[in-house]
Amino acid sequence: MRLVSLHDKSEIEQFLRTNVYLHLYSIGDLDDFFWPQTIWYGGLTGEGLAAVALLYLAPSGPTLVALSEQTGATGELLESLKAILPGRFYAHLSPGLETALESSHVVRPLGAHYKMALRDASRLDGAEWPGAVRLGEADLDEVLEFYEASYPDTWFDPRMLQTSQYFGLREGNELVSVAGVHVYSLRYRVAALGNVATRPSWRNRGYARRVTARLCRSLRGEVDHVGLNVKSDNRAALRCYESLGFEVAASYGEFAIETRR
Numbered sequence: 001m002r003l004v005s006l007h008d009k010s011e012i013e014q015f016l017r018t019n020v021y022l023h024l025y026s027i028g029d030l031d032d033f034f035w036p037q038t039i040w041y042g043g044l045t046g047e048g049l050a051a052v053a054l055l056y057l058a059p060s061g062p063t064l065v066a067l068s069e070q071t072g073a074t075g076e077l078l079e080s081l082k083a084i085l086p087g088r089f090y091a092h093l094s095p096g097l098e099t100a101l102e103s104s105h106v107v108r109p110l111g112a113h114y115k116m117a118l119r120d121a122s123r124l125d126g127a128e129w130p131g132a133v134r135l136g137e138a139d140l141d142e143v144l145e146f147y148e149a150s151y152p153d154t155w156f157d158p159r160m161l162q163t164s165q166y167f168g169l170r171e172g173n174e175l176v177s178v179a180g181v182h183v184y185s186l187r188y189r190v191a192a193l194g195n196v197a198t199r200p201s202w203r204n205r206g207y208a209r210r211v212t213a214r215l216c217r218s219l220r221g222e223v224d225h226v227g228l229n230v231k232s233d234n235r236a237a238l239r240c241y242e243s244l245g246f247e248v249a250a251s252y253g254e255f256a257i258e259t260r261r
């Protein structure tokens with residue numbers, strides 16, 4: 001296998017579309033909104049492109065994404081990348097792929113996760129969302145305060161409010177629940193939910209389900225594929241998403257990785 005740098009969006013998209021929900025985030029990252037923060041690598045064989053890996057240069061630190069149903073070729077690609085990866089990064093890897101990096105890197109697991117796909121959108125038809133309102137750039141300060149209090153470890157890029165795909169619920173003058181997107185692309189017709197949270201003192205009242213239902217109804221009219229990532233042991237979140245028509249599409253692990261010294 002030969003390591004190559006990939007720059008042709010159509011070539012990358014063709015490979016990723018072989019399993020849309022496994023690669024949904026990466027498909028969205030082809031959009032011009034995200035593309036400048038991406039570096040793409042491929043493993044090329046005589047039969048063509050056999051594996052793809054993405055290095056996403058987020059403000060909080062780089063994230064390596066390497067996902068595959070057939071991990072052999074992707075493991076080879078990771079072996080080839082060892083010498084040029086950053087000294088410290090996060091990674092989203094299909095089960096078993098972390099072993100390709102263990103000889104040269106310290107690999108710290110951050111938990112097993114699921115990729116979920118909105119497969120039964122009919123369940124949204126019976127979902128209600130009283131009080132859920134669309135949020136925009138004018139709400140940025142309020143949203144930032146909300147995440148600081150409710151979900152300080154989340155990854156939130158203020159630019160995402162430009163998508164108009166963030167919804168919130170207020171009680172009085174306080175923003176108590178928000179659901180939004182990590183990835184949203186009209187060009188590639190995909191969206192990935194993210195930054196779903198409720199203020200601690202208002203949890204267990206169904207607010208997250210309401211704002212998520214409202215968000216999904218909005219996305220359903222704009223894109224063809226809606227997915228999300230969730231920790232596999234987050235039973236409350238899984239029940240919420242399953243009640244809205246999401247199903248588990250794949251498993252993967254998240255890791256904190258740094259070069260051995």
